Amino acid sequence: MRSRVLRVTLLLLVVALAGCGRPSASFDVIMTDFAFSPASYNVVGGSEVILTLTNRGAVVHNWVMLLPGSQVTSPFDEDDEPRVLWRARVLAGETETFTFTAPQSPGEYPIVCTEPGHYEAGMVGRLTVTP
Ligand SMILES: [Cu+2]
Numbered sequence: 001m002r003s004r005v006l007r008v009t010l011l012l013l014v015v016a017l018a019g020c021g022r023p024s025a026s027f028d029v030i031m032t033d034f035a036f037s038p039a040s041y042n043v044v045g046g047s048e049v050i051l052t053l054t055n056r057g058a059v060v061h062n063w064v065m066l067l068p069g070s071q072v073t074s075p076f077d078e079d080d081e082p083r084v085l086w087r088a089r090v091l092a093g094e095t096e097t098f099t100f101t102a103p104q105s106p107g108e109y110p111i112v113c114t115e116p117g118h119y120e121a122g123m124v125g126r127l128t129v130t131p
Contacts, residue, residue, distance in 0.1 A: 024048040025102075031090065033057040034118045036111065039125035043102040052097045055090040061113050062089040065127055068107040076114035085109065106131050 023044045030037045031053055043049055055061050066072065070083040088098045103109060111125035112118075 022047055024050060026050040026052070028052045029054070029063065031055045031057055031061040031063070031113070031123075033059060034061075034113065034121035034123040036063065036113075036123060036125045039111070041111075041125070041127045043127065043129055045102060045104045045106055045129045045131055047102045048099060049102050050097065050099050051088065052095065053088060053090045054095040055092050058092055060089060060091050060115060061118065061123070062087055062115060063125075064088075064112050064114050066110045066112065068105075068109055070110050072110075072112060072114075072119065074120050075116045076112070076119065080114070087114075102127070103129050105129065 024047055025041070025043045027038070027041055027049070029051065034057070041049075051063065053061075053063055064087040065085045066080075066083045067085060070080075072080045072083065085103065086100050088096070090096050106129050109127040109129065111127055113123035
């Protein structure tokens with residue numbers, strides 16, 4: 001009886017530990033013409049990021065993560081592509097959920113909407129990666 005209790009306890013412990021893989025963070029982001037809300041995101045390096053983007057604007061928007069320290073040209077074009085780490089695009093009126101792995105390196109990663117004129121109008125954010 002006692003060993004059975006021990007076995008059940010060990011099984012529960014294994015199940016609990018299996019659930020604690022890498023950390024994760026979820027964000028529900030509203031995209032409007034022309035802003036992200038929220039626009040700041042804090043994550044642990046290497047964590048799983050679950051991003052639900054709702055586009056309440058009248059036009060398509062995207063959520064694009066750039067290398068730390070990136071300056072983008074106006075308009076955003078192919079010269080800026082090497083600075084893109086990850087991107088998601090959502091049509092007007094749509095909601096979509098995306099998952100990506102946060103960068104390992106701590107730092108501040110600029111977020112922009114690369115549709116012409118959007119980041120220039122203030123559609124920017126920042127993803128902060130902590131160790
Ligand atoms: Cu946009």
